[in-house]
Amino acid sequence: MKPICCIKYGLVCLSLLIGLGACDKFNDPSVEFTEVPKNITGTWKIIQVTRNGTDVTGLMDFSRFRIHFKEDNTYAIDNYLPFLVKKDGSWHLDDPLYPFNIVFKEDAADESLVYGFYYPVVDGHRQISLSFKPGCANNIYTYIFAKES
Amino acid sequence: MKQLYKIKRKAGAGILILMAGIFLFSCVNLIEILYNPTVKAGEVATFTMKLRMEPHENHPNIRLVIAILVPKSWDAAKNAKLTYINSLDNGISKNMSLIPANVPPKNQPGLSWSEALRQKYGFGANVLDDMEWVAYWSDEVGETVNNLFFDVDVRVDIKVSKENIRAKLGFFVNHSEDGLGNSVDHYKIGYTDCFEVVDGEGPLFDFCEAHINLFTPSYVTKDDIVTVKFQGDVEPTVLDGVRDIYLNAKVYTHSGQVYTVDERSAKTKMQLEQGKTFSLTFWPGDYFNIPADEEIEHIEYYFTNADGTLSVKETNDDGSTSGFEMPFMCRE
The missing domain is CATH 1.20.5 (Single alpha-helices involved in coiled-coils or other helix-helix interfaces)
Incomplete structure (x- = not known):
């Protein structure tokens, strides 16, 4: 034994x-291993839109909308559509390394607006996913953006 | 009480035994759903699910799972109460609670129960999507015992909203150890006939039957994205065979202004979806060029051919016709 x-x-x-x-x-x-700060500066276009969970991307022309996140932490919107902010203004992420929220402040606005920020990698490219309620509170829209430049 | 249906055969197996703190799950049968076919707006509607449980295995740590498909406006998470009585449990009524959103079904990882049920069953036979699945489980956690059969009555009390609604409500039974697995032995689903909320406020929201026109979402402001559909398959119309269909619409604002889009152009041309169904999706604030400080009170619309000589409108009780109307408002 x-x-x-x-x-x-x-x-x-x-x-x-x-x-x-x-x-x-x-x-x-x-x-x-060092976590890289999330850099979203550049021009982003819409590639998918859902309304209350249903894909409506092909039902309306979303192709002309652009949002420009600039290095000076201002943003500008071209060809506005219902979105979480209406006017141009400033932006920042709550944590550059591990962002959970993106903060918008429209020009001349008193308060900032905080929205959940999702930044997934799809097919090797970063996307931004933002959900918001521009009309009635029961209608939730999600725009998924891809970087154009 | 209306008896929806009876299942005479023993469908394989959902079984849930609730006895003195012991659950016995395996084969689950939804025998019938009892309910009154109407309820007055704002009052409580009661539904009873008659379940037959035939456990064929022993299993620890199991909960009974019940889900309901109801109009979102009922806000079931706040306004529904679910209880159950096990035939082996001396008539004691026990409570069920909402399943937390971060608890997925065992066989549907990454999805909440509500999301998984929506993915699997959609909105049942309803024609509007303004409905939601709300899932509950028994507060009591038990274990299965082989071959101890029993009946369970699940009572669903829900205070309905003040709206006039017709809908086919869904009722689903499963257990936590299965969690929407591959075998229907462990889960069953049933729907009511067209259940109706009467004596309410505002227009009728008919989830049961398709109409020639459809406007979604049901609750909107000028800053939503809306879809108007012409559903020509529902009934014969003068636009049968017409391939280019246009929307004619005008909105009335709370300040008394009227904005009209009466043109046959790319802007108003509806997309062919399938068969004779056409749709147009747009942002009303932009489509009608509404000033920022004005809000839409309601919309009137109808469908026309390319030169406007043929149109489909709503037929009133006196035989006259007018545009289809839809209020612009948000749920309280």
Whole structure:
């Protein structure tokens, strides 16, 4: 019995050594991971629109709408459609590394508007997804944007 | 009480046994749904789901799951109360609670119960999409016991809104250990006939039957995106065979102004969806060029051919015709 137990313990020890070796490699100090600040500056166009969960992208011309997020943290809108802000103004993300919200402040407005910010990678490209209620509170619209330039 | 239907055969199996804190799930049968076919606006409607549970397995940590498909305006999350009585439980009524949105069905990860049911069943046979699935589970967590059969009555009390509504309501039963899996043995669904809320305020929202015209969403302002449909398959009209159909519309604002779009152009041309159904989707504020400080009170619209010689309007009780009307308002 004793030799068998030794063999068992030996196997366990070998496994631990292999595991520890793997951990050492993973923690290689020469490899550093740094979260990159989310940079949304540029011009974005609408690629999908849902109304109360139903895709209405092909039912209306959304192609001319553009929102320009500028490096000075101002934004401008071309060819306005129902959206979360109506006038041009300023913007910022609540956290550049891990943003959960985007904050808009229209020019001459007293208050800022905070909206949930989703920034998924789809087919290797970043998209922005924003949901809002420009009319009745029971109607929820989601615009998905792709970067144009 | 109206008996919706009876299932005589033993459908495979949803079984839920609720006995002294013990749930026995396996095969689930929805035998019938009892209800009065009408309710007065603002009052409480009661529905009773008669369930037969035939467990064929033992399982720990199980909850009974019930979901209802109702008009959004009823705000079921606030205004519905669900309880159940197990035939083996000495008539004791027990409570059910809303399933948190962050708890997915076991076999539908990434989706809430409401989203998963909407994806699977849509809005049932209803023709308007202003409905929602609301899911509940038993407060009590139990375990299944093999071959102990029993009946469960689930009572749904819901205070309806003040609107006049006709809709086919949905009732769904499942259990948490299945969670919308692959076998219908573990879940069942049933719908009422056309249930009606009467003596209410405003226009009738008819979810049950398709009409020649459809305006969505049901509640809007000038800053929503709206869709107007001409559903020519519903009944014969003078526009049968016409391939280019246009919308003629005017809106009345609260300040007494009237804005009309009476033209046959790319702006008013409706898209062919399928068969004889055409639609036009637009932002009213822009379509009618409404000033920022004005709000629309209601819209009147009808459908025409390219030269405006043929039109489809609403036929009134006295035989005269007029535009279809839709108020612009938000739900309270």
